[in-house]
Amino acid sequence: MALQRLPLAIHTNVAELLxxxxxxxxxxxxxxxxxxxxxxxxxxxxxxxTRQVEGQRPERYLGPETQELLETIQQAQSAKGAADGRRMLVRALRAAGLHAPDDRTGRILSALAQAGAFRLRAAVVGTVAFQTYGAALGFVLPSQAVRTGDLDIAQDYGVSVAIDDGLDRSFLDVLRAADPAFTPVPKLDPGKSAAYRTPDGYAVDVLTTSRNAGDEETSRLEALKTDATPLRFMDFLLRDTVEAAVLHGDGVLVRVPAPARYAVHKLIVSRxxxxxxxxxxxxxxxAQALIEALSLDDPFALREAYAEARDRGEVWRxxxxxxxxxLPADTRAALEG
Known part of the structure; x- marks a missing residue:
């Protein structure tokens, strides 16, 4: 497939929005x-x-120290409200051909972001994550590959257990802030649910990493205050997630899998x-679209992710x-080096 590269000015606007x-x-x-x-x-x-509330000053986790986080804290200490400016950036990026979620998905992601889910290292996975990669990589991705009617949210089980922070209310209550029609889909295990639906069929599924071959039907993610479905290969996908901008409203900051890992993971789960x-x-x-984009600008990350997956065992290979x-021959060659 022929990918259209974005003008440098548009790619610069994406970085500014982030x-x-x-x-x-x-x-x-x-x-x-x-x-x-x-x-x-x-x-x-x-x-x-944060500021004192009812005699207490709650502490919230921001993340491991990086130069980027230090710069962000410095900017935040003097930042003024700039929502209108971000909204103009979002409109410009959408007009340039970058993909955005439907309004309901955008509202849900905004509610999750405001509640702190992505700060707690939850990540958007699946097609909604794929929608963000065009902006990140500087390409207009094929429109037929970005259509979806659901949303997948995932968090590494080990992260959820280790992190000393969590949502202020249940995951379901956060979803209902965006759409009151959400109800939990019960699992066989009474009282547990890792999926939420609206009457018209919109779905939010919560996923997590598989810990062993004998996983229970669900695992409890304490940080997100929800159960989740453990899936094999998810640990590969969720390693070293990255920040991304969702083009809704004045922008929504989320976490998504690294593009190279997403591409390789999609090849695996397709089978x-x-x-x-x-x-x-x-x-x-x-997978093909991301492989072709990465082969032009970041072939080393692509081949590293592919080699790591192959090294994980015979089933993976x-x-x-x-x-x-x-895959077409040229795409396959870009992946295999």
């Missing part, structure tokens, strides 16, 4: 917030202590779906070998 969203996200804690640096096992982590499943073809289309036969 910078503004990061600063705005931290600034939302308010002028009375203070930032705290803590050491744990030789690494430094940052927290924000796990049934022959009649329409998502099988879309998996390959998304077999699934990848089957999937790559469906």
């Amino acid at each position: 910078d503004q969203l990061r600063a705005a996200g931290v600034a939302e804690f308010g002028g009375g917030a203070s930032f705290l640096r803590r050491e744990r096992k030789g690494r430094f982590y940052w927290y924000v202590r 796990k779906r049934g022959q009649a499943n329409p998502k099988r073809r879309k998996d390959v289309e998304q 077999k699934l990848l070998d089957q999937a790559v036969t469906l």
Whole structure:
């Protein structure tokens, strides 16, 4: 497939939007917030202590110390409200051909972001994540590969257990802030649910990493206050997630899988779906688009992710070998080096 490269000015606007969203996200804690640096096992982590509420000053986790986070904190300490400017950037990026979610998905992502889900290292996975990669990589991605009617949210089980922070209310209550019609879909295990639906069929599924071959039907994600369905291969997808801007409203800052990992993961899961499943073809289309974009600008990340997946065992290699036969010869060559 022929990918259209975005003008440099548009790609620059994407970077500017991301910078503004990061600063705005931290600034939302308010002028009375203070930032705290803590050491744990030789690494430094940052927290924000918000303004006093009912005699307490809650602390919120921001993430491991990076130069980017330090710059974001510095910007946030002096940032003013710039929502109108971000809204203009979002409109310009959408007009340039970058993909945006439907309004309901945008509202749900905004509610999750405001509640802190992505700060807590939850990630958008699936087609809604794919929609963000055009902006990140500087290409207009094929429109047939971005259509979806659901939303998948995932969090690494180990992260959820280890992180000393969580949502202020249940995951379901956060969803209902965006659409009151959401109801939990019950699992066989009484009282548990890892999926939420509206009467017209819109679905939000919560996923997590598989810990062993004998996983229960659900795992509890304490940080997100919901159950989740454990899936194999999810640990590969969720390693080293990245920030992305969703083009809704004045922008929504989310986390998504690294594009190279997403591409390789899609090749793997395409072989796990049934022959009649329409998502099988879309998996390959998304993988092909990302492979072709990454081969031009970041071939090393692409080949590193592919090599890592192949090194994970015979089952992984077999699934990848089957999937790559469906790719055009030049795309396959870019992947295999």
